[in-house]
Amino acid sequence: MTPPLVAVAHGSRDPRSAAMVSRLLDVVRALRPGLDVRAAFLDLSAPRLADVLTAVHGDGHREAVVVPLLLGNAFHARVDVPGAVAEVRTRCPRLEVRVADVLGPDPRLESAALRRLVEAGVDLRDRDLGVVLAGAGSSHAPANAAVAAVGRRWAAGAGWAGVRAAFAAAADPDVPTAIAGLRAAGARRIAVASWFLAPGLLPDRIAAQALAAAPGAVLAAPLGDDPEVAELVLHRHAETLVSCPQPQYA
Template identity: 60%
Template structure:
C-alpha cells in the first residue's frame, strides 16, 4: 500500500497496574488529535498488550512497510538501548519487507520539565517557598548516565524558584526517597513535595508516595506527566525527527 506518512507506534514500558496502559492509550488519543490524520498505534515492551512484536506484525499484515516507533521513555536506559532494538531486530528479521525506524526517547525535554512543574502546582506546591524540599522521583537504572539526566534536572531546579530540589530513584539507583528527604531536611527543608519524572500512574509511583509519607508525612505528591498535550507534542517531535533522518539516509 502507498502511504505518505508511516504509522507512529508509541512504545511504552508496560505495567501490571492497568492505570498505566490506560494512560498510555489516552495519551495516544491526544497524539491523534494533534497528528492530522496520522495512524497512531500503541505497543508495550512487557506486561501489557499488545506486544511490540504483535503490533508490528499487525501493521505489516495491513500492508505497511515502514513504521516509526517512538519510545515512551525518559532516558537512555536498558529498554531504550537494548530491549527495544532487540525486539525490532527480531521482527524485521522475520518480516524483511518491514522497515522500522526507532526515534530518540522523549526525555529530557524542556516541555516535559514544564509539565512536571505544572503537576506540582496542581498539587498545591509553591516552588517559591524557601522552606520547601522537592524530591524529583524517577524509576532508576543500572545505567549511570540515565540517572544523571534526572539528577541534572534536579540541580537545574534547585534554588531556581526558592525551593530546594534533589533527585531520588524508586529502584536500582541511589539516593532512594528516604535518603533524598533526609538530605533536603539537612539542608533546612521543613515541608516536602514530590515531583514525578514518570509518564503514568503505577506500582512504582505508588511505592514512592508510600515512602514519602513514611519519611515526611503530609507531603504533597504531584501526578505523573500523563496525557498533557505537551507530552503529545514531544511524541510528534520525536516522530518527525526520526522520519526526517530516515528520509535523508534512504
C-alpha cells in the same frame, strides 16, 4: 503517506499504566488528526511491539516509526526495543522500521513535571519547600545522571529550600534519604515531583516512602497525558523521519 507512529511503553501489571498510555495517545491523535498512531508494549501488557509492527505491515505499510515512551536511555531503550525491532525485521523483512530517540531529556518533560506539581497544590514560590524529583532508577548510570541534572537545574532556578533527585530502585539516593537531606537544608515542607510517565508499582513505592518519611508531603501525578508530552511524542516521530534517509524500494 506518513509512516505510522508506533508508541511503545514499558508495560505494567497495573491497568492504570496502560490506561494512561491510551489517554496520552488520544492527545497525540488530537494534535495530529489523520496520523496512524498505535500503542505497543515491551512487557507485561498487550499488544506487544513485535505484534503491532507485524500488524502495521499486514495493513499494507512499508514503513513505521517506533517512538519509545521512555524518559531515559536505559536498559529498555538500549536492549528491549532493538530486540523487538530485530524480531520484526526477521518476520517482515520488507517493513522499514525506524526507531526514534527516547523522550528525555527534553525541556517539555520538565515543564510537564512542574505543571503536575502546581496541579497538586504546590506554590512554586515557596521558599520553605523541599522538592524530591523521583524517578525509577537504573543500573545505567547516565540515565540516573540525567534525572539528577534536572534536579540541579530546578535548584538553580527556583527559590525553594532545595531539590534532590531520588530513585525507586537500582540507584541512590532513595526517597527517605533525599527528604532527610532537604530537611537538613532547611525545608519545612516536602513535595515529590514525578519523573514517571504513568502510574504503577514504582510510583506507588515512591509515594509510600515519601509519606512515611514526611507525612503530609505533596505528591504530584505522573507526566501522563500532559499536552507537552504529547507534542514531544510527535516531535520524536517527525525528527526521525527527517534524520533517517528515505528508504528506496525495488
